[in-house]
Amino acid sequence: MAKKQHTWDDDVAELLRVGPDFDLAAMDRGATPGWSAGKAEAASLMAAHGEELSDLQERLFADAKTGGTRSVLLLLQGLDTSGKGGVVRHVIGMVDPQGVALANFGVPTEEEKRHHHLWRVRRQLPPPGRIGVFDRSHYEQVLVVKVDGLEPADLNETRYDELVAFDREIVEGGTTLIKVALMVSHAEQGERLKERLERPDKWWKYNPGDIDVREQWDAYQAAYAEMFARTSIDEAPWYAIPADRKWYARLAITELLRRALRDLDLGWPAADFDPEVELARLAATARD
Numbered sequence: 001m002a003k004k005q006h007t008w009d010d011d012v013a014e015l016l017r018v019g020p021d022f023d024l025a026a027m028d029r030g031a032t033p034g035w036s037a038g039k040a041e042a043a044s045l046m047a048a049h050g051e052e053l054s055d056l057q058e059r060l061f062a063d064a065k066t067g068g069t070r071s072v073l074l075l076l077q078g079l080d081t082s083g084k085g086g087v088v089r090h091v092i093g094m095v096d097p098q099g100v101a102l103a104n105f106g107v108p109t110e111e112e113k114r115h116h117h118l119w120r121v122r123r124q125l126p127p128p129g130r131i132g133v134f135d136r137s138h139y140e141q142v143l144v145v146k147v148d149g150l151e152p153a154d155l156n157e158t159r160y161d162e163l164v165a166f167d168r169e170i171v172e173g174g175t176t177l178i179k180v181a182l183m184v185s186h187a188e189q190g191e192r193l194k195e196r197l198e199r200p201d202k203w204w205k206y207n208p209g210d211i212d213v214r215e216q217w218d219a220y221q222a223a224y225a226e227m228f229a230r231t232s233i234d235e236a237p238w239y240a241i242p243a244d245r246k247w248y249a250r251l252a253i254t255e256l257l258r259r260a261l262r263d264l265d266l267g268w269p270a271a272d273f274d275p276e277v278e279l280a281r282l283a284a285t286a287r288d
């Protein structure tokens with residue numbers, strides 16, 4: 001008999017959702033909320049859900065082809081080595097790349113700096129039918145920009161409300177917004193950076209600036225805590241994902257995405273032709 005598929009013990013979205021009582025300092029980043037089994041069982045569920053995700057994504061794409069306006073945006077935040085790239089590869093990699101709109105937000109270019117900070121973000125919002133993925137996002141405005149003091153503090157203070165208003169606008173436009181923060185522990189980040197430095201095949205991922213950011217660990221944690229407290233809204237809550245176990249983070253994000261797509265409740269579009277008539281026409285093309 002086939003082994004029974006292990007599944008979530010609990011409502012993982014509820015467990016990871018940042019609510020008013022969320023306490024970042026108390027978060028165990030090696031924990032696996034809602035998941036009592038191990039890595040092998042996670043891989044098995046991931047594969048099963050991957051198939052469903054792929055099917056749901058195709059429905060979303062098909063819906064837009066027939067005039068639907070819905071899209072989904074997965075926003076990923078996290079410090080270096082927190083696993084953002086792995087989520088893109090292993091979670092988003094399970095669906096048809098034609099249905100994905102991926103955007104990466106690094107240090108603004110000279111042109112971007114001449115515009116309002118949301119200018120470059122608006123241009124990358126997913127069109128109907130797509131799953132958009134932001135690898136970093138407009139939230140850097142209250143993370144690196146705040147920690148490094150890249151704009152005056154009083155201006156930066158206004159950003160929280162601005163970001164929340166922008167998120168609401170995205171949601172009102174028909175996009176389901178899933179805001180995910182991958183929270184790695186200080187010790188685990190140290191291990192991952194060490195591995196990058198010890199392995200020539202990982203040097204390309206390393207940037208000496210990663211240590212500068214690590215030196216500001218406490219300031220970043222404070223900035224994340226503030227961001228969570230002020231920008232987790234009902235229409236677009238934050239999900240704080242313990243990220244020391246990469247397999248858990250990927251499984252949890254797969255589940256958030258799967259649910260978001262399921263909640264759209266999309267069927268397959270009706271044909272705008274008569275399948276019987278077309279079958280008869282096809283039959284008439286037969287050659288002996």
Ligand code: ATP
Pocket residue numbers: 080081084085104105106107108135136140141144145150207
């Ligand atoms: P990652 O670390 O996300 O995998 P990466 O190391 O390849 O990416 P990029 O994506 O090119 O680098 O850039 C990421 C860097 O850009 C981060 O250090 C981030 O803090 C910085 N950054 C993002 N947005 C801003 C911003 N608005 N102002 C200043 N720096 C920013």
